Amino acid sequence: MKRLKFEYRTEVTFDGSVIDHAFLLRCIPREEARQHLEAYELAVNPETDIRIERDYWGNTTLRGVILPPHNCFGFKVSGEITVDLARPRKLWHPIFSYPTEYTQTSPAMEAFTEKLLAGDESKDGKNALSKALCLMNGLYAVFEYRQNVTRATTKAAEAFALGQGVCQDYAHMLTAMCIYAGIPARYVAGFMLGEGHTHAWVEIFSEGSFYGLDPTNNLMADETYIKLAHGRNAMDCSVLRGGFKGNVSQSQDIFVHVEEIK
Missing domain, CATH: 3.10.620.30 (C8orf32 fold)
Incomplete structure (x- = not known):
């Protein structure tokens, strides 16, 4: 069994303003037999209401919509998780x-x-x-x-x-x-x-x-x-999906860091 600390952030930059931006994220680690999420913090920019659900496969999803004009979108998730491969696993579909x-x-x-x-x-x-x-x-x-x-x-x-x-x-x-x-x-x-x-x-x-x-x-x-x-x-399993109104180009920066907690 290992206890891990993780940080994951993504920044999407547009070369103009977009509106009516709907998004779907799978950026929070799954809760299942092999791993337990001890604690986490989530931030989405620009701020908006988030609906947390589970998809057909049991993955945690976050849905939201940003209506006002904006030229960047980002999210950050950080926390601690315990991973234990000795725990029993579910049957296959x-x-x-x-x-x-x-x-x-x-x-x-x-x-x-x-x-x-x-x-x-x-x-x-x-x-x-x-x-x-x-x-x-x-x-x-x-x-x-x-x-x-x-x-x-x-x-x-x-x-x-x-x-x-x-x-x-x-x-x-x-x-x-x-x-x-x-x-x-x-x-x-x-x-x-x-x-x-x-x-x-x-x-x-x-x-x-x-x-x-x-x-x-x-x-x-x-x-x-x-x-x-x-x-x-x-x-x-896509981490980030979505759509918006605006004739723009976009670039994306991703950063992930995982370390073991001794």
Whole structure:
């Protein structure tokens, strides 16, 4: 069990004024068996009323609307959380056995998955975790982390064909490959120890429990990972979504810091 301190802030700047700005945030860590939010503080700028709800997957969502003109929007969440992987986990939802448009395999991905599993001792299907680790190791060996070559809407098969991408692409591809191999898998968004940006990884279901796999770093997710949201793909876990009135361009700055409390 680890106790972690976290800070997450995002600042969106517009090059002109916008109005009627509606937004949906998933910026507060989930409350579930593996992690407990001890305390947190939230600030949204410009200030507005916030409605806190849970979505279909149990992720905490914040909804609000800013009506007056403004040229920036931001939020900050900070707090402390306890992560304990020894706690019991819930049963998996059958929907995590089916691909979406973002986690659909291509023939090339299917051939790659079959090749990787052909040499795995657990190919008989008795150990889903071992199979998933084999797939993660193989994907990490051939895929290159590179920014600005994919988009938020890039699908798993498209990223695989490119051979390059970011953590969202790694997570979509591993989810797709696991589902193709008969392993229930879901996409996860959150933070990991250190300083940087939000992160994405995968949780697979094996022998009664979910296990986190981080294909970007070729690691199993441990108690230094904080989950914000999980779902079928990145669209289910988007941290910031919204719309506004105004013909403007925008830029975004993100900062994440996670440290262990001794």
